């Protein structure tokens with residue numbers, strides 16, 4: 001075990017209100033890689049306080065997606081719903097310290113206030129009625145009303161941070177009002193939980209989507225009021241679809257597990273996501289080991305990254321070629337089983353993978369190619385009419401009698417085919433193409449001697465006998 005570098009601790013903090021989508025996966029990858037790069041700790045935190053929208057299925061989908069990608073966490077998963085006592089404790093401390101206060105303004109009063117401010121073209125904000133100030137006399141709390149708790153946000157100065165991606169950001173405190181940190185029923189609000197967690201968990205670098213930029217000044221003010229260290233922040237720009245609009249369900253596969261379903265290898269998706277908004281020179285293909293070695297926050301672009309399905313397909317083809325045959329064989333087995341083809345013991349799917357892995361860019365395509373090895377295909381009438389001529393059939397009969405006793409190694413099979421060519425006076429394609437149509441239901445395939453060897457004598461003879 002190498003000692004952990006306590007100076008870097010990152011987290012991925014998804015809300016389980018849907019699947020782990022591709023944007024979330026990129027955020028997770030960057031936070032994970034930053035921790036790994038610095039020998040630090042990567043925390044997984046499930047932000048499940050929105051009880052109306054959080055579901056156990058979504059939690060599971062996030063855990064599955066992280067596991068499929070291989071983004072292992074060192075700590076957690078922490079669940080915010082299990083930390084309620086702690087949030088309430090901190091709220092109590094803030095009330096006692098005077099950095100937060102009870103507010104009894106009712107919803108109706110807030111609505112009226114907002115309408116008034118909007119009519120005056122002012123930004124809607126809480127008017128500070130219940131905010132304690134020295135020398136100010138507060139109204140008498142109305143009876144029977146449960147107050148909310150508001151944070152006493154500083155009124156002067158600016159909140160500023162050097163965003164690791166976007167550069168310096170400054171917000172005037174006058175722009176921020178005293179936001180609610182606990183609702184009337186006592187439940188803490190989103191920004192508050194994030195702050196207590198980042199503090200308690202010792203997070204040093206918050207890497208997240210830039211939809212949270214507006215929360216950051218509030219979170220920094222809260223951390224400072226608590227006397228907690230302020231982490232560094234890096235906000236990642238959004239991902240656009242192939243067509244340049246915000247990535248959404250319309251663009252097809254947005255859930256990470258959908259990519260598995262659609263035939264992508266996790267290393268292709270990871271490599272692809274690694275390049276989505278980050279670069280290391282012109283490097284396009286890198287392993288995760290290499291990525292972790294290179295990864296930094298300085299080379300993240302602050303502009304939106306555009307999704308490019310063609311590039312992902314290209315990477316997928318690359319990683320399929322590199323993948324181990326036995327592993328690809330398991331993918332074939334799993335994918336064919338989904339189509340109801342359960343028995344893929346023989347021929348060995350790993351051998352079929354070896355035949356096809358250079359020719360496909362997708363695991364489903366690979367499984368589709370393997371299908372004909374397990375379920376005898378029916379060539380279309382047109383294909384048969386075109387290729388199974390009388391001359392072809394008599395050549396295949398000649399071949400069949402030789403194959404009945406030939407050794408089924410590619411070398412011997414190659415020689416056997418040549419013997420048929422010599423006996424019939426035909427050229428290789430005139431025999432090989434009809435043979436493919438009979439064996440696999442289509443005129444193209446990898447080298448026919450290898451196809452014969454993988455399919456095996458019994459099945460080859462059976463298919464030939466059926467066709468002739």
Ligand code: GLU
Nearest residue numbers: 013014015047194208212
């Ligand atoms: N739970 C938030 C989300 O899923 C992320 C919060 C954060 O990273 O600070 O968008």
